[in-house]
Amino acid sequence: MPMPASSKRSHRRRINPQPASMASPSLSFSRSRSPSLLSRLRRNRPASVIFLLCILLLLYSTWRAFNTSSQHHLFYTFDVVNEYPHDPNAFTQGLLYAGNDTLIESTGLYKRSSLREVHLQSGKNEKFTHEMRDGWGLATDGEILYGSDGSSSLYHLDPLTFQALKRVTVQYHDREIINLNELEYINGEIWANIWMTDCIARISQKDGRVVGWILLHELREGLLKSGYQGFECLNGIAWDKEKNRLFVTGKLWPKLYEIKLRPIRGPLNAAVEDLCPIKSYW
Missing domain, CATH: 1.20.5 (Single alpha-helices involved in coiled-coils or other helix-helix interfaces)
Known part of the structure; x- marks a missing residue:
């Protein structure tokens, strides 16, 4: 029997799709995903x-x-804090700060070797007799001695017997650094003049690795500009650990300098090998 028209309309309403607000959760999530x-x-x-x-x-x-x-942290230059008079006839081999503004200095050259006590302010000195023959550099950390003999070797010595406890080879970028001269122990490092250069190498006492370079070329240039002649290479390092003062001089130099280090800003104007030409003179 045919259904009434009203029933047909009611059936159509029931099969109408759900409104958008009643959509399935999965469909709603898919549409809102970022x-x-x-x-x-x-x-x-x-x-x-x-x-x-x-x-x-x-x-x-x-x-x-x-x-x-x-x-x-690798390269350093300096500022001059003070200048002091220095015996221009002193062929400086070693320098040590002894306290109370006095230094102990050893000098060389044939029949001119001396061991002297030097007054910092005046440069006057008192000489002592000694029996030393040969030696390049000697320093101490208060427990052992560190010695050099002009090669690339840094010796750790027993302070009582002078027997070598250890020997390390000083190197910079796998290159041996020869001509180690005057030595000074400063804040856990060995600082060494390199003979015939205006450079100081900062050396690790443990393995001999060069951890820094101090470039002092301007000291020589200043002496030349002042009219001084006949002096030789930079040599002589002394450290006043109580007042954190650093002193340097050279062989036959007329002055002794107190300097303060500062790191070099920017690139070097030449390679270290050119600034500190390390050659064998034997």
Whole structure:
């Protein structure tokens, strides 16, 4: 029997699809999902390029800062704090600060060798007799002695017997550094004049590795500009650990200097091998 018209209309209403607000949860979730980072970068390519460039710039700046900081800790120049008179006939071999503004200095040259006590302010000295024959540099940390003989060897010596307890080879970037001369122990490092150069090597006492260079070329240049002639290479390091004062001089130098170190800012104007030409003279 045919259904009434009203029943047909009622049936049609029941089979109508659900309104949008009644959609299934899964369908609603799919429509509200945020686009992925990759898809957003693809849509906005200019912004993504700028973002990547910023990352690269940040990485480069970090690398540059690290590299520059490492160099600053490796090379040092100086400021002159004070100048003192020094015997221009003293062929300085070794220098030691003895306290109360006095230094102990050993000098060389045939029939002119001496061991003397030097007054810092006046440069006047009192000589002592000695029986030493040969030796390049000697320093101590209060427990053992460190000695050099003009080669690349740094000796650890027993202070009572003078027997070698250990010997390390001084190296910079796998290159042996010969001509180690006057030595000084400063804050856990051995500082060494390199014969016939205007450079001081800062050496690790443990393994002989050069951890820094002090470039003192301007001292020689200053003496020449002042009209001094006939002096020889830089040699002589003394450290006043109580007042943190550093003294340097050279062979036949008319002056002794108190200096303060400062790291070199920026690249060197030449390679270390050119600034500190280390050659064999034997």
